Amino acid sequence: MPQPTEPTPQQTLYTVTADSLVAVDFTPRHHGRDHDRHHDRAPSRHHDRAPDRHRDRNTDDSHNRNADGSHDRPRHPRRPPGPYRRLFALPGTRAFTAGNLLARLPMGMFSISAVVMIAGARGSYALAGAVTATGLAATGVTGPWIARLVDRYGQARVAVPATLAAVLGSLALLLCVRYDAPDWTLFAAYAATASTPNLGGMSRARWAHLLREDPDALHTANSFEQAADELCFMLGPVLASFLTGTFFPEAGTLAGAVLLLAGMLLFTAQRATEPPPGTATGTARTPLRVPSLLPLLACFVATGAVFGSMEVVTIAYADAQGHRSAAGAVLALQAAGSCAAGLVYGALRPAGPAERRLPVCLLAMAALMSLPLLAARTLDSLWALAPALLAAGTATAPTMVTAMTLVQDRTPADRLNEGMSLVVTALLTGIACGSALGGWAAEHLSPTAAFTTPVAAAGTALLVGALSRIASGNSRRTH
Numbered sequence: 001m002p003q004p005t006e007p008t009p010q011q012t013l014y015t016v017t018a019d020s021l022v023a024v025d026f027t028p029r030h031h032g033r034d035h036d037r038h039h040d041r042a043p044s045r046h047h048d049r050a051p052d053r054h055r056d057r058n059t060d061d062s063h064n065r066n067a068d069g070s071h072d073r074p075r076h077p078r079r080p081p082g083p084y085r086r087l088f089a090l091p092g093t094r095a096f097t098a099g100n101l102l103a104r105l106p107m108g109m110f111s112i113s114a115v116v117m118i119a120g121a122r123g124s125y126a127l128a129g130a131v132t133a134t135g136l137a138a139t140g141v142t143g144p145w146i147a148r149l150v151d152r153y154g155q156a157r158v159a160v161p162a163t164l165a166a167v168l169g170s171l172a173l174l175l176c177v178r179y180d181a182p183d184w185t186l187f188a189a190y191a192a193t194a195s196t197p198n199l200g201g202m203s204r205a206r207w208a209h210l211l212r213e214d215p216d217a218l219h220t221a222n223s224f225e226q227a228a229d230e231l232c233f234m235l236g237p238v239l240a241s242f243l244t245g246t247f248f249p250e251a252g253t254l255a256g257a258v259l260l261l262a263g264m265l266l267f268t269a270q271r272a273t274e275p276p277p278g279t280a281t282g283t284a285r286t287p288l289r290v291p292s293l294l295p296l297l298a299c300f301v302a303t304g305a306v307f308g309s310m311e312v313v314t315i316a317y318a319d320a321q322g323h324r325s326a327a328g329a330v331l332a333l334q335a336a337g338s339c340a341a342g343l344v345y346g347a348l349r350p351a352g353p354a355e356r357r358l359p360v361c362l363l364a365m366a367a368l369m370s371l372p373l374l375a376a377r378t379l380d381s382l383w384a385l386a387p388a389l390l391a392a393g394t395a396t397a398p399t400m401v402t403a404m405t406l407v408q409d410r411t412p413a414d415r416l417n418e419g420m421s422l423v424v425t426a427l428l429t430g431i432a433c434g435s436a437l438g439g440w441a442a443e444h445l446s447p448t449a450a451f452t453t454p455v456a457a458a459g460t461a462l463l464v465g466a467l468s469r470i471a472s473g474n475s476r477r478t479h
Contacts, residue, residue: 083220083347090210096270100203101228103163103263106256107199108236111135113252114173114190116244121177131186136432138194140425147198147421148286151414154277155205156268159197163264166196170257174250196260200229201420202267208408208416209275216349222404223346226397227339234335237328278414287411287419295468296406297426299362302461303399304430306369309438309453310334314372314389316442316450321382330386337393345398354405355469361402362465365395366458373451380448399461430457 081089088094111132118128149158169192176185207221240252268274287293311331318327350357368391375381375388404423411419434457441450 083217084224084343087217087220087224092270092273093210096206096267096273097203099263099266099268099270100199101232101263103260103267104199104228104232105236105239105263106260107196108233109240109252109256109259110170110193112237113240113244113256116240117174117177117249117253118186120249121180122183127183127186131190133432134187135190135193136428138191139196140428142194143198143421143424144418146195147201147417148415150197150202150417151278155197155202155274155417156271157277159202159264160268162195162197163261166193167257167261169193169195170253170260174253178250197264198417198421198424199264199267200225201417201424203228204404204408204420205275205416206273210273218408219350219401219405220346222401222408223342223397226401226404227342227346229400230335230339230342230393230397234332234339238332241328275416287415287422290410290412292468293407293410293419293422295464296403296410297422298464299358299403299461299468300423300426301430301433302457302464303365303396303403304427304432305434305437305457306365306396306430306454306461307427308431308434308436309441309450309457310369310372310389310392310434312435312438313442313447313450313453314385316439317376317385317447318382320447323382326382330382330389333386334389334393334396337390338396341394342397342401345401354402354409358399358402358406359462359465359469361395361399362458362462365399366455366462368392368395369454369458373448373455376448376451 088097114132114135115125115128118131119125122128146158146162169189172192173186173189175181176189204222204225207218207225211218211221240256243251243255314331315324315327318324318330371388371392372385375384378384404420407419407423408416434453437457438450438453441453
């Protein structure tokens, strides 16, 4: 038979509403006497509404009051951090970026420092140019090999000894010039500097490792790295010229060696962000055997020809105008335009895949590279050429960033440094070819007509990009 149940214990809930303590009774009411008793305990409707009048007068004050009577400041919605702020909020990114930038700055110092040092001591710009050209050629050959070692054994294990060899080569060049050693020793010493690792490639490899699951953030990182390249190659010659002119001819080379070693030690000390080395046997195929990567390397050769020819032609045009000393400042505007465009491009969210964006970027570069030609022909003034170069430079960084993104996508993961080092080799090859073609055009045609050389190089890059896009589309339809 049913047993009598125990009386339900009192269930009362206490809460705070604004300034009032409210007690609400949830005990079941079985008898009229209990109902009256609990009804007396429950808050009256008038008492519950009493604070509303006070609340209406002090709405903001009551909402921000703590339990102890203190007040908080009104909370406003925070603006989301920008893409670059989010990028450098990742642990370790600021440290390795600072070290990399410090080590990358001498890349824009060594060539001009060597030219000033050798030409001043030996009285021959031809010898100075031949020595620096030998260094560029050696870099193009040894760069991919060193990058392959970096991929296989890790950045710190390879980059530090390779940098020490490059620093010793710079110091050997300085001593050979200082103590009037034979000319062949200058070539040997400067060729040793080709062991400098690809600093931009190693930094991009770290970003690719950290942001492998976030393509938008990787786009921002690649844009920042391109802007850093432009900044270093813009400030490096200025710093080298200042040091060699203010102190002594060897000051630029000496300072560059110190900065390179200090920056590399700081960069490689950040082991937490270093990508893991690949397999010891290197099972992945070399990037040169990736069919889709070869057209990109051809685009980089043509883009390098744009850089090399524009530099030589601008110097020749400034010399013809009687302002050769201003050529460096005018060329710096092109790098400044590229640096600014790279930062803006990185802050924007890319629309569509990189394969579709690259032809648009190449088309923009071909169109904007015609502006210096138009300024030189129509206005025939160096001061009119300056803004044209600034505008032309804005097409460089987006093109380089988009192409570099494709290189990262198409290169095997454990050969990433090698793939990006091949890009540097392609650029150096293009710069050498462009410099030769631009110099020939300036001497045999005219400095003004020679501005057709970078336009033709940009058009070649556009043609290569279009043909590779058509070829890739046909291969996809076939498969």
